[in-house]
Amino acid sequence: MPDTPPAPVILGNEPGSFPHSVLAERHPAIVRQVREAFPYGPEQHRALDALVESCAKGVIEPLPADASDGDRWAAWGMDEYVGRSWFDVPWLWSESHFYRRLLDAVGYFGPGPWQGIDPFRPSKLAELHSRETDEELAALDDLADRPVAERTEALLHGSLWGNRADLGFRLSDADAEARAAVPGLVADDGDALRRLLTDADTLCLIADNAGRELIPDLLLIAHLLAHGTIRRAVLHVKPYPYYVSDATTADVVDALRRLTDAPGEAAGYGRRLWSAMADGGLTVRAHPFSCAPLPYADLPDDFRAELAAATLTLVKGDLNYRRLVGDRRWPPTTAFAEVTAHFPGPVAALRTLKSDVITGLGADTEAALVAAEGQRWRTSGTHALIQVR
Ligand SMILES: O=P(O)(O)OC[C@H]1O[C@](O)(CO)[C@@H](O)[C@@H]1O
Numbered sequence: 556m557p558d559t560p561p562a563p564v565i566l567g568n569e570p571g572s573f574p575h576s577v578l579a580e581r582h583p584a585i586v587r588q589v590r591e592a593f594p595y596g597p598e599q600h601r602a603l604d605a606l607v608e609s610c611a612k613g614v615i616e617p618l619p620a621d622a623s624d625g626d627r628w629a630a631w632g633m634d635e636y637v638g639r640s641w642f643d644v645p646w647l648w649s650e651s652h653f654y655r656r657l658l659d660a661v662g663y664f665g666p667g668p669w670q671g672i673d674p675f676r677p678s679k680l681a682e683l684h685s686r687e688t689d690e691e692l693a694a695l696d697d698l699a700d701r702p703v704a705e706r707t708e709a710l711l712h713g714s715l716w717g718n719r720a721d722l723g724f725r726l727s728d729a730d731a732e733a734r735a736a737v738p739g740l741v742a743d744d745g746d747a748l749r750r751l752l753t754d755a756d757t758l759c760l761i762a763d764n765a766g767r768e769l770i771p772d773l774l775l776i777a778h779l780l781a782h783g784t785i786r787r788a789v790l791h792v793k794p795y796p797y798y799v800s801d802a803t804t805a806d807v808v809d810a811l812r813r814l815t816d817a818p819g820e821a822a823g824y825g826r827r828l829w830s831a832m833a834d835g836g837l838t839v840r841a842h843p844f845s846c847a848p849l850p851y852a853d854l855p856d857d858f859r860a861e862l863a864a865a866t867l868t869l870v871k872g873d874l875n876y877r878r879l880v881g882d883r884r885w886p887p888t889t890a891f892a893e894v895t896a897h898f899p900g901p902v903a904a905l906r907t908l909k910s911d912v913i914t915g916l917g918a919d920t921e922a923a924l925v926a927a928e929g930q931r932w933r934t935s936g937t938h939a940l941i942q943v944r
Pocket of ligand 1: 650798910
């Protein structure tokens with residue numbers, strides 16, 4: 556990284572801090588939610604009890620000897636962190652590892668009858684079939700007669716603000732959705748983004764949440780394909796359920812069915828995407844590194860090569876932003892271009908702010924945010940940004 560010395564990595568061990576509250580409060584709440592969602596047997600309940608106990612008072616344990624991804628986790632730092640408190644290792648690592656252990660506890664990795672059963676699916680489906688989703692899809696009818704550029708803008712902002720709809724985030728901040736989004740972006744490289752999206756070949760979209768975020772992401776892709784703004788799109792989803800609402804291939808299928816079954820314009824978007832999947836215009840990928848507890852600076856060679864070949868990579872959401880710039884205590888005015896210099900091609904972040912990490916702010920913007928809200932703006936989910944490099 557050119558001139559910027561790395562800032563300290565964020566850990567979860569400071570009581571009262573946001574990362575600490577995620578480990579100490581949000582994770583047990585997620586376990587409770589998962590227990591209520593399925594009629595699990597005694598074995599799963601015991602494993603979930605053990606996980607809660609381990610997170611609160613214990614240390615990170617080795618993976619089972621027969622874990623099929625044992626080597627992968629070893630390469631991702633497992634040996635260094637085994638035996639240490641969940642609170643004392645990088646927060647990005649411990650959060651990510653929590654989801655790996657949670658899936659283990661409910662039998663997701665099998666073998667057995669619960670293999671492949673997504674513990675978050677009921678909440679994802681409820682959101683996909685909510686009144687709010689109906690309203691968002693109905694809004695497409697009003698958009699139909701508008702000029703293309705206006706539709707592009709509306710769909711870009713739909714994709715950006717769709718990131719507020721995050722089920723895990725709502726668990727600990729139930730009012731986040733109701734609070735009005737603050738108008739205006741804290742950083743807005745929208746012009747640069749529009750330039751990159753002119754006559755582009757391949758758009759990679761690194762997806763974040765399913766449901767009410769994935770739907771607008773898909774609508775945006777359908778629109779860009781339909782108008783020849785991009786020739787093809789690659790949608791990167793997670794290979795297994797992650798951070799409660801992150802999108803997997805099954806969620807893409809659910810979202811496409813939701814679109815094709817909808818009344819009005821939405822069905823046309825769904826049908827176009829369905830055919831794009833068939834003719835290679837839209838490809839879905841689920842690379843193991845998408846669930847890695849590491850920043851994108853550590854991209855493996857195959858993933859790096861793929862992103863290097865894209866005209867633009869659109870990185871959605873808060874967690875992807877943390878992975879893109881590095882989950883560190885950057886001074887907010889640190890240049891976004893410098894902390895993303897490692898990324899193999901043009902990249903744009905579309906994110907609502909839900910954790911402490913932030914870069915690329917103007918000094919005036921930071922000062923105004925702090926004067927109005929203290930540090931709350933970093934995590935409240937009411938501010939958003941578009942940043943491009
Ligand atoms: O869905 P998003 O936008 O990635 O947000 C998830 C965020 O929620 C948290 O789990 C807690 O805020 C963060 O760790 C993570 O960055």
